[in-house]
Amino acid sequence: MAKKDSELKKMKPAPFDLCVAQSVKEVVSLLKQNKGDAKILAGGQSLMAMLNMRLVKPNLVIDISRIKDLDYIKITKEFVEIGATFTQSKLENWPKLQEIFPIIASVLPHVGHFQTRNRGTVCGSVCHSDPSSELPLLLALLNGEVVLSSTSGTRIISAKDFQTGMLSTACETHEFVTAIRFPIMAKKYGHAFIEIARRHGDYAIVALAAIATKDSIKLGVGGVADIPSILELKPGDLSNLSDALNTFAWSLDANDDIHASAKYRREIVRRLGESTLRKACNEII
């Protein structure tokens, strides 16, 4: 018995069955059979930490990292689609990234660290839906979409509908995210990204991202509310930015936590919100 106890103690995560899947079809049928008691493991840079801390204790973990069909990036006229096992570092090194999505190129170095980006997936970060993560913020800011698969086929929903709260999404227990899509912007746009974190690569205390075209300006804020929040402006609003930002900051329902007070977070939104927006706007003038 003593032996058994010590055997168990060397495991960080609680016990689970592990299924190494080879195809999407296998995954969706497993999800259907297991009715909510299964977790999808892709790069594991969020899930493994949750398992280690026993914040989640699924009965089944489905490893999708060996499904070759999900390791892709493709570009169409309307969007860039990224498959579920495509890593953050692959996206960082994608030769077209700088040209098509300079804003994503500038944000990726802030997503975790070199070692976590080598394994962490783009879709996984979106699925984890941490309020402070940069990739969900970008997906919301750029009007992205999420592709969900189940035994009954696929459905596509907007980032806005996908992220429902802190660490929660609209993904049902019988389906999983097989891809995400970033729409290609028709017009030339300016962009800016500023983040406050304790250490480069850590979760943001506040993350601000802005895009600006000649006739519309958007500011996205992560780390303050439960999900990324977007402020839409017209170029005319720039003359009275501080009022708009103040109202926006109060609307965010900021929380105090160990890293920063709600008051501090609102102040960052007001001050750095302004510089982020101006920087994005300056790029197109």
Next chain:
Amino acid sequence: MKLFKQSAKHSIKFFLNGNQVEGFAEPNLLLSDFLRKEIGATGTHVGCEHGICGACTVKLDGEAIRACLCLAIQVEGRDVVTIEGLADTEGSLGIIQKAFHENFALQCGFCTPGFLTTLDHYLKINPTPTEKELREVYSGNMCRCTGYDEIIRASLEAANELLKIKTLNLK
């Protein structure tokens, strides 16, 4: 599809520092614990065990990753390189190790395996890093002793040495 039942041990065959090895692991055994407790390769250290400190960094198929955020079963058939694999073939210090030694880039040595495996991968992507780039890469590794300056100095020196050898070999 392969199913690994919980609370049972499963055979894992993989390459460790170039040699094929076999070990046995439950589904919930982490790669870091597998290497240390099952295989006996204790060069890989564990600090936080949830992805923050970088002490457990190993190379999986050539890429620096956190062993505490990877399951042992996931390395089946794959190529793992740990700090033990960075030594020269005769067992003396490898170039990166030597640079760390000579530049006083370690004190207690707890964080060191993580820094070295990270650098080993990074120098393959970027053989001529700047100090700024190195500091950014090392944001994922914590050292509580050195204050990082010596680590940067050692890393720059290692990069230089490796370049020298490369040009010599070309000639």
